[in-house]
Every structure is written in structure tokens, then in C-alpha cells.
Amino acid sequence: MATKSSLRSKWDEFVDSSTATAVELSNTNQMSTGVRNVVGWLKQASLEVQHASLRTLSTMTDQISGTTPPLIILHFNDVYNVEPRDQEPCGGASRFSTMIKSFAQQQPMILFSGDVFSPSILSTFTKGEQMSKVLNELGTQCAVFGNHEFDFGLEVLSERVSETNFPWLMSNVVDNETGRPLGDGKITHVLDWHNKRIGLVGLVEREWLDTLATIDPEEVTFIDFVQAGRSLGKQLKEDGCDYVIALTHMRMPNDIKLAENVEEIDLILGGHDHNYDVREINGRQIIKSGTDFREFSKITIDLDEPNNPIEIKRIEVTKDIEEDDTMKKILDSYLGTIEGKMTEVLGTFSVELDGRFSQIRTAETNLGNWVCDVLLAATGADLVILNSGTFRSDRIHPPGDFTLGDLVNIVPMQDPTIVILVTGQQILEALENSVCKFPKTEGRFPQVSGISFGFYPEAEPGNRIEPDLVRIGDEYLVPDQTYKLATKCYLHNGCDGYTMLKNSPVIVNEEECPELGLAVQNHFSAIQMRQGKSRRLSKHRQSLVTLSRRHSLVKSMEGNEWEGGPSPLRRGSLTSASLSIHHHGYSHSPSPPSSAHHFHHHHHKINRRASFDDLEQQTCQLSPKVQNRIVRLTPQLKQEMLIDRQRLEDESVIQEVDELNNSPQGSFDHS
Known part of the structure; x- marks a missing residue:
């Protein structure tokens, strides 16, 4: 040496x-x-x-010494x-x-x-x-x-x-x-x-x-x-x-x-x-x-x-x-x-996008769903609520190439977003505000992701939301539970009547949240990378699938347990490392689980990975739909939806009992 x-x-x-x-x-x-x-x-x-x-x-x-x-x-x-x-x-x-x-x-x-x-x-x-x-x-x-x-x-x-x-x-x-x-x-x-x-x-x-x-x-x-x-x-x-x-x-x-x-x-x-x-x-x-x-x-x-x-x-x-x-x-x-950048093609849609004020300010539209889904995936929050005044084009965008000019016409390019912590009760109040002017084409009407709800169009303002039918992801809303809401700083400031959000604690501030237009641009870039059309192939890209859809997938595959899954905001698994080195070597994580346990979870991880790929591939097709996230209620429809809720809750109880009986803690030695 x-x-x-x-x-x-x-x-x-x-x-x-x-x-x-x-x-x-x-x-x-x-x-x-x-x-x-x-x-x-x-x-x-x-x-x-x-x-x-x-x-x-x-x-x-050599220099002469001096000052x-x-x-x-x-x-x-x-x-x-x-x-x-x-x-x-x-x-x-x-x-x-x-x-x-x-x-x-x-x-x-x-x-x-x-x-x-x-x-x-x-x-x-x-x-x-x-x-x-x-x-x-x-x-x-x-x-x-x-x-x-x-x-x-x-x-x-x-x-x-x-x-x-x-x-x-x-x-x-x-x-x-x-x-x-x-x-x-x-x-x-x-x-x-x-x-x-x-x-x-x-x-x-x-x-x-x-x-x-x-x-x-x-x-x-x-x-x-x-x-x-x-x-x-x-x-x-x-x-x-x-x-x-x-x-x-x-x-x-x-x-x-x-x-x-x-x-x-x-x-x-x-x-x-x-x-x-x-x-x-x-x-x-x-x-x-x-x-x-x-x-x-x-x-x-x-x-x-x-x-x-x-x-x-x-x-x-x-x-x-x-x-x-x-x-x-x-x-x-x-x-x-x-001006020359306006013709740059970001992606290609297989369906038309409805941005007409008469629709997007009175009902759920596929354009609103798509933009809200993009923001939800980018932030990893539990839900997104945007005011429909965000969407500026007032027209139907035909299938085919979607350009930077189209994006500029739809959403403001500098529209800061934020993630805040809200209670279920605040969400109910926000939803009441969002539909209080219906059927007027007011900008406060919502477009959402990660949440679905029903409202009575003929009821008195302030009493239009049916609390028992509001769902956050796969679960029904609990008024005293807290949720991570991604929204615009505009709404967090109490504008458009959303005063109930004004003092909510900030989890991710506007400095660290992607602006709405940027999140959409990065969504297209992630699709390019996912499809192998990018010059740099990397795992580092904006998420294409919302956290709620991932959890829904896992629940359908493994019940309610998802060991090792992403935490809220997608940031729970970032690795920290210490520089401490002991004389006997590095300290490291506990011993791996048994081979049978490891094989079981490895098998599920392979299935999850394949299913995640399917979800991402669906997102890459750029064919957003109306999905009954916002429903105008009638007495008959309300009863049908309440029956559906009861059925889901009964199935959940049965599943929890089965899991308890099959767990080591639920087994008894009768010998």
C-alpha cells in the first residue's frame, strides 16, 4: 500500500x-x-x-509570507x-x-x-x-x-x-x-x-x-x-x-x-x-x-x-x-x-374532459376527478377538496393530445397547495359550504378525491349533507377523527366560504407542496417514465396511484393488514442512517423473520407489486371517469346507500372475528 x-x-x-x-x-x-x-x-x-x-x-x-x-x-x-x-x-x-x-x-x-x-x-x-x-x-x-x-x-x-x-x-x-x-x-x-x-x-x-x-x-x-x-x-x-x-x-x-x-x-x-x-x-x-x-x-x-x-x-x-x-x-x-411552449404535448387522453362551468360547478366531472386524483397521489393525503372555481377553461376538451396550452387554460400555473389536518366535523362543514349555493354555478362547489358524499339539493343550505354517507377512502367519516386534507392555500385562507379550514394545523406548507400545475406536469412526466419513454429510468418519480387506492387494493388482497405499506404522505419508509461504527461492525436491523413467514409475505408482496403495476397502467391510459363521488340524494337513494353501508359494516365485523379466531392470540390449547 x-x-x-x-x-x-x-x-x-x-x-x-x-x-x-x-x-x-x-x-x-x-x-x-x-x-x-x-x-x-x-x-x-x-x-x-x-x-x-x-x-x-x-x-x-512558494509565496513570500505575508498577510x-x-x-x-x-x-x-x-x-x-x-x-x-x-x-x-x-x-x-x-x-x-x-x-x-x-x-x-x-x-x-x-x-x-x-x-x-x-x-x-x-x-x-x-x-x-x-x-x-x-x-x-x-x-x-x-x-x-x-x-x-x-x-x-x-x-x-x-x-x-x-x-x-x-x-x-x-x-x-x-x-x-x-x-x-x-x-x-x-x-x-x-x-x-x-x-x-x-x-x-x-x-x-x-x-x-x-x-x-x-x-x-x-x-x-x-x-x-x-x-x-x-x-x-x-x-x-x-x-x-x-x-x-x-x-x-x-x-x-x-x-x-x-x-x-x-x-x-x-x-x-x-x-x-x-x-x-x-x-x-x-x-x-x-x-x-x-x-x-x-x-x-x-x-x-x-x-x-x-x-x-x-x-x-x-x-x-x-x-x-x-x-x-x-x-x-x-x-x-x-x-x-x-408562446412557443404552449404547443408542447404533455400526454394523450382517450376520453373528452368536461370543464364546462355548467357542469363542473354543479356536479362531479371527469376533469375534476382527474386533477384531484393527481394532487392526492402527489401529496399522499387522505383526501382532496378543490373549489371548482379552480378550473378556468369552461369548455369540453376533446380526446387526443393534451398540450401545455390546454393545462394553462384549465388551471392557474401558480396555484399553491397545502396539506392540513382537519377533523371529520370540519370536513362536514366544508362540504355543507361547498353545496350551499347549489344550483347556482358558484366556484365554491367542490371537486374531490379520496372522499365521496351525498347531498340533498332541495334542503335548506347548511343541512344538505347526509353525514352517514360520507366516506373517506374505504371508511365512513368519523366526526372526531382527524384526516389529512390536501387543498389550495386559497381555501385554507378561508376564501369561497371555507372559513372552517382557516385555523387548521399545517402538515405540509405551500413551500413544500407542489403547485397544482406543477403536480399535473409531473404526473405526465411520471407516465412517460413508467412507459419507458423517458431518457432516465428511475424509481424517483411522482406517484401515479393515490394512497387510498393502494389501501383499497391491499384490503381486497389481505384483509385489513398491510405490513410494510406506505404511511400517510408516502414518507414513512425513508431510510435514516447513523455514522456510528462499533469495533465489532455496524449495528443493523433485527434478524429476518422465519423462512416460512418470509415466503408468505414475499408472495403477497409480489402480488401487491403486480396489482400496483396494474393500477399504474390504468392511470397511464388517461381515461378519467365520473365515479359517483358526489351524489344528489333522493329518499329512495338514501335508503339504498344506508343499506349498503350496513352490509359493509356487517362484513367488516365478520372479517375481524375471523381474523381474531385465526390469530395466535385467538387460539387456545385444550390439551
Whole structure:
């Protein structure tokens, strides 16, 4: 084995020994996927730091000792709209570029903390392509992925990353499919500042990772950002870095946790929060630099002084700043492309879609069902309620090619959604509001998914819903039970009479939920991938099947038990991994079940997988139907539906008794 470089750290020995242990475990089939991914993560991190060390050593020349000029950093985060707004600071990418370039003589280090490719009206049509050129023109030198980088899926993200001329970091999330950082990012990066070396890591929180609609949670391993920050910071310092910066995309409480627990990191440059904020925790600065090209931070660090004194200046982008001509030309070239994008074919429907106001504002339609199903699958909620005013086309869309222009005509491209926690009673009140103006063609009339109900068209408003006939998935509504409702922020704000939703707790906020138009676009992309028509074949895509349909399928196959199935919001199975390695090897999950038990569940998993494929294939056919989700009740129909409910409940009781008698707990030894 070659002699180790003087810059090689003790961490490398740790990686080498742990890798040997991992090989032993791999040979005995005892190492979990999560552990394998952490081992690969450790090896790649070590190699990245070693290569950076060699690169720096090979380019350094003997210099006369002297003081190092202060390190100048320009930092920004969370930029979406390239156009300026009316109020000050107005922002706008062209004026922002002018301000960034005004510091060129100081040769600043330009760092970005994520969220750029989406959402905006322009990015809806370009999938964020213009933002790659914006970041390049600004001279960005390193960035961390934000949650919105994944809005259009990994295939599009790969294209966007390839268009940028700087590295992207994702230091604590591993893609199980590739064994590399999610999004094909780097784990660490090192930048040279005169005779000093600046180490960079990119850390994200699990909270938003759990909500990514285009990422399969079963194919991702999350490494705690404190563990990753401590390990990588130590490794970078031991390999010769003078200063370590964490680019983060997390909420402030998690940035504070990082600062409190990781002394190996000297500075935290954060994103995800859109307000300008600076805090000092344990002698370390946390800096959030605003949003939307309205402001940025100029950070001056003295690397020669003890404790590296730091000066932070907030710089606002106002209307009195001239627009940068080069940036303006870049943006103008994209603003003129929107019209041409309207003819882009997203998919092909085999049936007509009914968006007429006379229908969609008074009854269930297949267009309403389809859009609500898409949102339900994207969020993994229990049910969806949208106001029919969401649907703008007021016409029948014929079978055949469905274009981006059709989508723009049907739903607003910037229509934020949210997942909230509501009680069954709130759902009943929301439904009462939704039909209170019937038969008027009011926009509050609902289109739904994951729920079915009946109402009396002739009854007094406020008493039109039949509570005993409201079903959520396969179960009848329970007033004091809580449910996860996906809806629009518009309704959560109490608009269209939905005041009962106004104070409901938010589970997934609008920042982390896909906008309605984006969810529909990603649905078409998932179909393309499912049918093998995508350039990148991956398990990472938006779900095509709603959680309620999955549960219905499993109940029909195995009764009420679904061991290992997806939890609400599709995020229960995302793997977490610890970096802790004991002298006897990695700790791992409990021993597998007996072979007979394993065969039984393996058999059911094969059947479930085949049936899920059937469900997805049906969805790919793009032939939505009216399914009696919203029923106008008559006395006779009510009685028929109540009899049906009683029959279902009786069958459920019989099934539960049978399961109890057949279970080990229900068996008695009479010997």
C-alpha cells in the first residue's frame, strides 16, 4: 500500500477500516442498504477531500509570507422570479447582477444556498432552464440543493446541473439507486483563497426531504446533518482547510442546532427561510440572505486573526440600480419563448374532459376527478377538496393530445397547495359550504378525491349533507377523527366560504407542496417514465396511484393488514442512517423473520407489486371517469346507500372475528 500523504487524515484510516468491515458484512448478506450507502458516502467524501488536497498542493507555489487579504463572500438564497416587483427593494435578476458585478475587483467568493429552478411562471414553461444561465452569469462558485431543485424530477435536475459551471452539494442524502448523493451532487468542495483553503459542505433537513413528490422515499438514505457536518468538517480541517462553511437549506431551528453541536463548522450560510436574518450561536454566525434577488449578504472574514473576525453587510437591490445589459439579454431571450411552449404535448387522453362551468360547478366531472386524483397521489393525503372555481377553461376538451396550452387554460400555473389536518366535523362543514349555493354555478362547489358524499339539493343550505354517507377512502367519516386534507392555500385562507379550514394545523406548507400545475406536469412526466419513454429510468418519480387506492387494493388482497405499506404522505419508509461504527461492525436491523413467514409475505408482496403495476397502467391510459363521488340524494337513494353501508359494516365485523379466531392470540390449547 502506498505511503499516506502527510495531509491524509485519521478519518481516512477510519474509512478504510470501516470499509473492510463493510465488505465482511456484505459477504455475509448482513449489511443493510442504509449501511451500504453510508459506507459509500464515507469513501466518496474521503476521496473528494483527498483530491482537493492534491489539486491545491499541485497548484501552490512558494509565496513570500505575508498577510492574507480578507475573504469576501457574496451570499444569496431562494431566488425564483427574475422580474422585479413594484415595492422596494424591487429586486430583479438584472439589477441583482449589476450589484454582484460591482464587487468584481475584490474577487469575491459567490455562494448560493438553494431553491432556484422553481417555482415561477417562467419556470413552468422552461423547467428552470433560464436560471442555470442566471447563476452562471452571476459567477456562482458553489451551491447546495434546495427542495425546489427537485420539483421537475431528477431527469430535469440533471440537465439543469449540467448547464451550470460550478459544483452542487448534497452532503447528507444518498440516492440508493446510484449510491451517490441525491441529484448527483458532491459531498464536499474546496475553494482556494490566496494561500488559504476554504472547505464547503451542503446540508439539508429531513423535514422537506420527506415531502418531495418526485423522489421515492424508499430509495433515499438520510444522514443526520449534525453527524454529517461534524464528520465532514473534521475531515476537511484535518486535510488542511483553514475555514469550513456549511451551505444549508434548512429552517432556522435546524441551523441553530447545527451551530450548537458542530464546532468543526465555522460559518453557516442558510436558505429555505425567505426573511433576512443573522444570528450568532456559540460564536458562529448563521446568515439567511433574503429571497428573490431583493437582497444579498456581503461577508468579510479576516482569516489571519484569531477567531476569524467577521463583518456582515446586508445589501438591498433597489430601483435606482441600473440593469445589467448582459443579464437582461439572457432573460429577454427566455421571456419570448413562452408562446412557443404552449404547443408542447404533455400526454394523450382517450376520453373528452368536461370543464364546462355548467357542469363542473354543479356536479362531479371527469376533469375534476382527474386533477384531484393527481394532487392526492402527489401529496399522499387522505383526501382532496378543490373549489371548482379552480378550473378556468369552461369548455369540453376533446380526446387526443393534451398540450401545455390546454393545462394553462384549465388551471392557474401558480396555484399553491397545502396539506392540513382537519377533523371529520370540519370536513362536514366544508362540504355543507361547498353545496350551499347549489344550483347556482358558484366556484365554491367542490371537486374531490379520496372522499365521496351525498347531498340533498332541495334542503335548506347548511343541512344538505347526509353525514352517514360520507366516506373517506374505504371508511365512513368519523366526526372526531382527524384526516389529512390536501387543498389550495386559497381555501385554507378561508376564501369561497371555507372559513372552517382557516385555523387548521399545517402538515405540509405551500413551500413544500407542489403547485397544482406543477403536480399535473409531473404526473405526465411520471407516465412517460413508467412507459419507458423517458431518457432516465428511475424509481424517483411522482406517484401515479393515490394512497387510498393502494389501501383499497391491499384490503381486497389481505384483509385489513398491510405490513410494510406506505404511511400517510408516502414518507414513512425513508431510510435514516447513523455514522456510528462499533469495533465489532455496524449495528443493523433485527434478524429476518422465519423462512416460512418470509415466503408468505414475499408472495403477497409480489402480488401487491403486480396489482400496483396494474393500477399504474390504468392511470397511464388517461381515461378519467365520473365515479359517483358526489351524489344528489333522493329518499329512495338514501335508503339504498344506508343499506349498503350496513352490509359493509356487517362484513367488516365478520372479517375481524375471523381474523381474531385465526390469530395466535385467538387460539387456545385444550390439551
